[in-house]
Amino acid sequence: MVDFESIRNKSIISAKKDIRESISEDNYIINAINNIDELTKTANTLTKRLRDWYALCLPELSKRIADNETFVKLVISKDRKELFQELKIKESMGKDLDKRELKPVKELALQIKSIYSLRDELKKYLETIMSSYCKNLFSVTGALLGAKLIEEAGSLKRLAMMPSSTVQLLGAEKALFRHLKTGARPPKHGTILQHTLVSSAKKNVRGRAARSVADKISMAVKTDYFKGKFIGDRLNKELEEKLR
């Protein structure tokens, strides 16, 4: 007699094993980049709140300091008097809050600072993984853009299987389907716009730049997936020559 129960149990165990063994660097990279994005968003929202709150004490600071990280650092490191001197303000619309009211504001600032530093650590972690797992991609795109591309493709394997024209448009799916459906102008680049050579290109050659960068990314990622040698430096050099 066939023991269905035992067959069922065995296949469940084997499926669980398959799932367990499918966990790889792809998953680490995707989780890390998702969290980096989330932490950046979080830090920005909380800094907005901090600006609001600190405005009770010194509204002039928020106007002068546009950069979020600098703003948080200043709130933590300097008190109101020092900031008066540094910004050369004579008259402020803010109230000189006493310690009890300032304490939660400073604590919020410290929290935001620690979110920033966690984000930086995750970046480093991402760099460590990528420099061993996909060193060519890493050298062409850097950690953040490379991880983002892997996240959008789903895995290094799927990214390696894509033609470079797909890589060029990853992240621009909405615009692409709008083009296919309504005949609007096709997108020239997706996430790849984050690459400095694309974003710094003049608008009329940006499409061309995106195409060249996508070419090299595609070559890099294929080399990584099929365990090729390190060709990152060569790719970067060719790219710079082409786009000069």
Added chain:
Amino acid sequence: MVDFESIRNKSIISAKKDIRESISEDNYIINAINNIDELTKTANTLTKRLRDWYALCLPELSKRIADNETFVKLVISKDRKELFQELKIKESMGKDLDKRELKPVKELALQIKSIYSLRDELKKYLETIMSSYCKNLFSVTGALLGAKLIEEAGSLKRLAMMPSSTVQLLGAEKALFRHLKTGARPPKHGTILQHTLVSSAKKNVRGRAARSVADKISMAVKTDYFKGKFIGDRLNKELEEKLR
């Protein structure tokens, strides 16, 4: 000759002084409650990410532990083996991650924990302010609901000037205007639903409960604004008797 320049300067200085002097407990309360809300939201989103990430290692945990704070604490305090024993799991679909991969996950968990504790501190801060600034409101509503009402009204003064029917519907503006415009059924309660006596009331008497609670809140807040005595205990007692 009239010196317009000096008049202008003087009036700017006087306006700045007015702004400075208008900063009061209302502003502290509004900032604190806004930040508490924001931090709660932030902690929830990040915990979702943490659940995703930790699922690589032990997907069974996220299913078993529904509460976010408990989940975060478990990830920090126990390692995989201990969790296996505690949850009585024999076979997991997760991979036994090595230290390098676990470190960022644990750090994320620590970050979330510190966001939770900042939120708790802000709650305490809120309680300190409210127990001196508006002790009657505080005793009827507690810190969070009271602060939320002040935030929605704009200040304690404006809340004190509102009739209790307005207090009852604060936070339900959308439903109220839908009622006025389209004749849909009017809302029975707004933010006040957070009050335990309203939320625990049966559905058919919830409108009545909201009305009674709003009555008492209105009395409490008027007493606070016009520097009356402490009547919070009496109000609470009357409320409980009425809604029993």
